[in-house]
Amino acid sequence: IVPVGSGAMLNAICKGFEELQTVSLLGDVSNMHMIAAQPHGCAPIVDAFKKNAKEVIPVENPDTVAKSLAIGDPGDGRYVLKRLQQYNGFAEECNNKEILDAILLLAKTEGIFTEPAGGVSVSVLQKMVEQGKIDKNDKVVCYVTGNGLKATESIMEILPKPTVYQPNINEISAVVQ
Template identity: 80%
Template sequence: VPTGSGAMLNAICKGFEELQSVSLLDDLSSMHMHCAQPHGCAPIVDAFDKNSDKVIPVEQPDTVAKSLAIGDPGDGRYVLKRLKQYNGIAKETNDKEILDAILLLAKTEGIFTEPAGGVSISVLKKMVEEGKIDKDETTVCYVTGNGLKATESIMTVLKKPQVMQADVAKISAVIG
């Protein structure tokens, strides 16, 4: 789950628990919940890595994932509890990896996400590469926002479009 304040991860866990309480889900014991944060604003990841229950705020968040740049996550301590409860981990990813993940999702699935979605895709990719998630395992990756909300960051890595005259022969020559 892409995590800024931590509220969404907590709400997702609560939702699953409520579904179980009304018998719409059988068992949550095999569920794992993971926290994904951008490098430059990863106070929950820092606390998790130190095995601490205290989240130390980031004074000046610096990341392309502006919607996750919450230096003092109000629900951070609850996220740490949820990670323990659901055998999860907290992991960070850098800006280049975030932008690469946005492009990967667009190319492979046709989904244009904002950088927060790139954070979750990038962390998922890392976890599969590290063997923390099996590539054949059923996994839900939260992609929570449309890329049109934050085009400035992705524009730095996109190829510039080729400008040409509106001529069928010239366009056909380029696109094949």
């Protein structure tokens, strides 16, 4: 599951698989599925895929917490649609709440602090499991592509507020013990 903005990364990943096959370092991938994950508010590739279109219609004003994916006119969009067809793929979107919830899930369960693009891929995984498109026992690779420090303004509102302690040795000692 690849978070998609311009589409270049998904296209490059597929090219990498082909090159590995060419040099016999990768076997049959006919049972592999590529999945494009985009945020609602900027999901032109998902829209085109679901309409079975050959061309991507640009989004005029992208609106999402996943700013790194807010590319309304994805340069590699047409190629992503071809790759999804080639690799028995899917395309799915998720909303801002789902993205932020996935960021918290990764932080709590895996200790990974991701930027919103990583939340998009995890959120799409959850959605596709719920829809029955992915079995919960399947092996899945979710690309978590960036550090949460890149986009703190997007996620500050969901982070737990730190407890403030007075600069008092007794209070600090009580907390440490």
